[in-house]
Amino acid sequence: MPDDLVRRMRSHQTSIFGEMSAQAIAFEAINLGQGFPDQDGPESIKQAAMRAIADGRGNQYPPAHGLPELRQQVAAHQDRFYGLTPRWRTEICITTGASEAIGATVLALVEPGDEVVMFDPYFDVYAAVTSLAGADRVCVPLTGPGLRPDLTTLAKTITDRTRMLILNSPHNPTGVVFTEAELTEVARLAIKHDVIVLADEAYEHLWFDGHPHVPIATLPQMWDRTITIGSAGKSFSFTGWKVGWATGPADLISAVRVVRQNLSYVSSGPFQWAIAEALQLPDDYYQNFREGLAQQRDQLSSALTKLGFTVLPTQGTYFVTTDVRSLGFTDGNEFCQWSPQNAGVVAIPHAALSDHPAASAPYVRWAFCKQPSQLAEAAERLATGLNRRPTTPLPPFTDRDS
Numbered sequence: 001m002p003d004d005l006v007r008r009m010r011s012h013q014t015s016i017f018g019e020m021s022a023q024a025i026a027f028e029a030i031n032l033g034q035g036f037p038d039q040d041g042p043e044s045i046k047q048a049a050m051r052a053i054a055d056g057r058g059n060q061y062p063p064a065h066g067l068p069e070l071r072q073q074v075a076a077h078q079d080r081f082y083g084l085t086p087r088w089r090t091e092i093c094i095t096t097g098a099s100e101a102i103g104a105t106v107l108a109l110v111e112p113g114d115e116v117v118m119f120d121p122y123f124d125v126y127a128a129v130t131s132l133a134g135a136d137r138v139c140v141p142l143t144g145p146g147l148r149p150d151l152t153t154l155a156k157t158i159t160d161r162t163r164m165l166i167l168n169s170p171h172n173p174t175g176v177v178f179t180e181a182e183l184t185e186v187a188r189l190a191i192k193h194d195v196i197v198l199a200d201e202a203y204e205h206l207w208f209d210g211h212p213h214v215p216i217a218t219l220p221q222m223w224d225r226t227i228t229i230g231s232a233g234k235s236f237s238f239t240g241w242k243v244g245w246a247t248g249p250a251d252l253i254s255a256v257r258v259v260r261q262n263l264s265y266v267s268s269g270p271f272q273w274a275i276a277e278a279l280q281l282p283d284d285y286y287q288n289f290r291e292g293l294a295q296q297r298d299q300l301s302s303a304l305t306k307l308g309f310t311v312l313p314t315q316g317t318y319f320v321t322t323d324v325r326s327l328g329f330t331d332g333n334e335f336c337q338w339s340p341q342n343a344g345v346v347a348i349p350h351a352a353l354s355d356h357p358a359a360s361a362p363y364v365r366w367a368f369c370k371q372p373s374q375l376a377e378a379a380e381r382l383a384t385g386l387n388r389r390p391t392t393p394l395p396p397f398t399d400r401d402s
């Protein structure tokens with residue numbers, strides 16, 4: 001442990017994604033741990049980025065809060081899909097991926113000692129930036145067979161000490177898409193206790209069959225208290241470009257801008273031009289994207305079911321969740337430690353993204369945003385590995401927080 005690291009970041013030193021990706025390399029395993037697609041986004045958008053570089057657009061510092069052309073397209077996108085009409089000059093901020101938007105939003109709006117409420121399991125960045133802000137993380141579990149938000153517990157957890165609620169739908173890691181009824185209750189509590197909502201909508205276009213994404217900012221009285229965050233990496237399959245945005249009312253966005261400009265100052269000049277073009281892709285781009293992903297989801301879900309895992313339904317995101325106890329594993333940690341070496345496949349235990357180990361213990365997250373041949377190969381390897389289990393004695397589980 002580096003002794004010099006500030007105390008508030010000591011419990012955030014290792015990333016489960018980095019740890020499991022290292023295992024994927026060490027054991028030449030198929031990495032269904034980290035959520036990035038193994039096929040790039042549209043060729044025309046790559047060409048747009050290369051043209052921008054060649055033409056000298058964005059090779060020097062772009063404007064502080066994002067290229068006007070990109071902010072205008074983000075505004076048009078929010079209107080086209082959701083009927084939201086953010087003003088591009090004051091109500092939009094371009095960021096270094098959704099990650100920076102999340103960090104800047106928490107750091108700009110949460111005081112030390114405030115409470116930040118989030119659903120559990122959670123995207124690890126929420127926990128780290130809450131600690132960076134000196135705030136307290138309070139988790140509300142997703143529960144029951146479908147891992148739905150526990151709204152009764154939420155009602156007891158949100159108090160006048162709560163400054164912010166972090167909402168992520170479609171939800172990573174569970175693949176749950178919040179229903180309008182669930183969002184309405186979340187909104188009621190946010191209004192009642194005057195809480196700011198950070199709506200992480202990185203997977204806004206990755207929802208499937210009959211589970212459309214509803215931005216909470218579209219509900220009555222919610223625009224004024226919500227920062228909505230988008231990710232071009234996720235929406236257009238360019239996770240390496242790191243273009244994201246935050247939209248919301250001018251008073252909140254102007255606060256977010258102050259922090260953001262002191263983190264990265266500006267970001268991704270030529271890629272901002274390319275994403276401005278991506279946001280103008282026709283509706284059938286999104287439709288085809290969703291359909292392709294839904295097929296990958298179906299392929300992986302049915303393969304895992306055949307192998308004997310209990311597979312939870314996935315309504316959105318890149319991820320499917322399984323309960324591994326049906327195969328005789330004690331919990332997700334045990335399975336994820338066993339699998340890289342013994343089956344040649346990497347997955348992520350929910351427990352690594354949770355403050356409720358008992359609730360999250362059985363579950364494992366698998367990324368299906370991989371080519372069908374990779375998914376088929378992973379299924380074959382798992383079948384072989386499971387057939388000859390146990391082979392090597394399990395190494396002791398290493399607690400990532402120790």
Ligand SMILES: *Cc1c(COP(=O)(O)O)cnc(C)c1O
Pocket residue numbers: 035096097098099100123168172200202230231232233234239242243244
């Ligand atoms: C990937 C991801 C992000 C980060 O998006 P970037 O644009 O790559 O920074 C944020 N939130 C969730 C839930 C994610 O899965």
